[in-house]
Amino acid sequence: MPELPEVETLKRELAHVLPGKKIAAFESAKFAHLNLVGKKISKVERRAKILIFKLQAPPSKLPAFLLIHLKLTGQLIFKNKNQLIIGGHPADPTKHTRAIFTFSDGSQLFFNDLRKFGWLKVVGGADLAKIFSATGVEPLSPAFTLPVLRKILARHPKRNLKQFLLDQTLVAGLGNIYVDESCFAASVLPMRIVKSLTANEIEKLHRAIISVLKLATKHKGTSARNYVRADGSPGGFVPYLNVYGRGRQKCKVCQTPIVKIKLAGRGTHYCPHCQK
DNA sequence: GTGTTTGTTATCAA
């Protein structure tokens, strides 16, 4: 599932290759209404789990932004002209390719999305600002201080941690994987009610969120299912997962079997011994 | 056929 570390990885990899490229062709049944041909990409950014391509505006015109959300199964795979597919990486296009960008130098970007939840849309600066303001604090930005986390928690005293951390309007970018991993790293159970957290636990949670997201980004994300990097290769974080996807396996710290339950409608994993 | 997988939004209820 593409969450902050996965989208950040794609942002960094695409920021290396896309700026300056001009869209020569755009093929898509689902997003055929988008007018992208002739537009030049000037910048690649990320906010929460959204990728943002800044489209260079002609003189006298306001810039537009192409937003991409991968949702559950989206992939963005970039290929240079005549680039060979490395063994094991998905061949393009696949039957799940929903959009193909062809740039004027012959390179291509494929948007694959098995479950079709992902989307592309073009917005102006005002709409972009609206989306930004409706989205929570970036956990890897300097704005995510301990007092800020305390303040957000205080506004939602009755929620459990799982629901709180999944809410993109509060802290942006965590999904099912990194919520469970952050709770483990903070030694706190995901079903704990926010109000019950001690000052020390909030401090540990703050540090845990930052360190988990940083480490996962360093390893280019978690390829548990569909997610791949911009070159089609998998991210390397799966061996570092402590609880997500490890139900009934032994805790790496204490050997107690990891428990999997349903919480807030989601599969939720935790160690009943390490987390209180 | 049943249940499970999950990001996000909408909707209804308290």
Added chain:
DNA sequence: CTTGATAACAAACA
């Protein structure tokens, strides 16, 4: 305003 529950979107897999 907060919150909780549920459905919807869609496709694959066990």
